[in-house]
Amino acid sequence: MNPGPGFASRILLARLARGGCAPTVLMYHGTPAGRTAPAPYSLHARHFRAHVEVFRRLNWPTRCLSELGTATAGPALYLTFDDGYRDNHTHAFPLLHAAGLCATWFVPSAHVGGRAAWEQLPPDQQALMSRSELLELADSGMEIGAHSRTHADLTRLSGARLDDETAGARQELEDLLGRPVLSFAYPYGGHTAQTVAAVAAAGYTAACTTRAGRVDPDDGPWRIRRITLKAGDDADALVRKLWLGANQACRRDVIANLWQRLGRGGIRRVGGLLARER
Numbered sequence: 001m002n003p004g005p006g007f008a009s010r011i012l013l014a015r016l017a018r019g020g021c022a023p024t025v026l027m028y029h030g031t032p033a034g035r036t037a038p039a040p041y042s043l044h045a046r047h048f049r050a051h052v053e054v055f056r057r058l059n060w061p062t063r064c065l066s067e068l069g070t071a072t073a074g075p076a077l078y079l080t081f082d083d084g085y086r087d088n089h090t091h092a093f094p095l096l097h098a099a100g101l102c103a104t105w106f107v108p109s110a111h112v113g114g115r116a117a118w119e120q121l122p123p124d125q126q127a128l129m130s131r132s133e134l135l136e137l138a139d140s141g142m143e144i145g146a147h148s149r150t151h152a153d154l155t156r157l158s159g160a161r162l163d164d165e166t167a168g169a170r171q172e173l174e175d176l177l178g179r180p181v182l183s184f185a186y187p188y189g190g191h192t193a194q195t196v197a198a199v200a201a202a203g204y205t206a207a208c209t210t211r212a213g214r215v216d217p218d219d220g221p222w223r224i225r226r227i228t229l230k231a232g233d234d235a236d237a238l239v240r241k242l243w244l245g246a247n248q249a250c251r252r253d254v255i256a257n258l259w260q261r262l263g264r265g266g267i268r269r270v271g272g273l274l275a276r277e278r
């Protein structure tokens with residue numbers, strides 16, 4: 001079963017497709033397809049398939065994260081995957097590639113081809129992509145960014161250890177893949193003035209946090225906000241999150257937001273009519 005967006009979501013999507021939104025970065029983790037329930041921050045592959053249908057209807061351009069600073073105005077979607085799970089290669093990448101969509105993968109350079117031992121994950125959801133799988137993504141136009149070397153909490157590090165996890169990760173990944181690495185995602189979202197400075201000094205042109213919201217130019221290039229997709233987020237949940245630009249997006253929030261917009265629009269329309277009457 002692969003339910004796409006419902007009737008109400010399709011109406012919201014049609015409105016979103018007409019633009020008027022700031023660029024939006026989405027954050028995914030694993031995309032498993034087995035019988036074991038996905039980990040809290042992973043999404044079952046059948047839901048991801050429905051998400052791709054949402055992206056198709058939305059029809060916003062998708063770009064690699066390193067292009068964010070040079071992008072022209074208007075809505076755009078930046079799809080990001082943290083940790084580099086092998087089930088992304090199996091279940092997400094083929095769908096994105098077939099749909100002509102771009103995405104960015106953030107991988108801890110010391111764990112390429114290994115397992116995500118830092119997370120409490122079911123055994124069948126721990127495997128990470130190998131070098132050849134990452135190269136396959138990169139050769140298809142996807143971006144590979146860094147996610148530190150060892151998935152360390154950077155807020156606990158300083159000096160040489162912080163440099164190793166930022167500049168060292170970039171060097172290791174560039175040596176491994178033979179192509180520039182320009183984007184970074186802070187493990188656990190941990191960004192402080194010190195970690196941001198280290199990431200900037202390492203030469204990354206863009207870095208993602210886990211703060212919720214749409215892209216805000218006031219945040220600068222190294223404190224980019226993202227919207228988190230979690231286990232159980234079906235196509236309708238994705239549409240609500242896109243509509244509100246938030247992580248928490250229940251139906252009641254959407255209705256309240258619509259009511260607010262209708263109120264403002266109604267006041268403008270009445271104001272316009274009154275102006276013409278004068």
Ligand SMILES: [Zn+2]
Nearest residue numbers: 082083187188
């Ligand atoms: Zn991570």
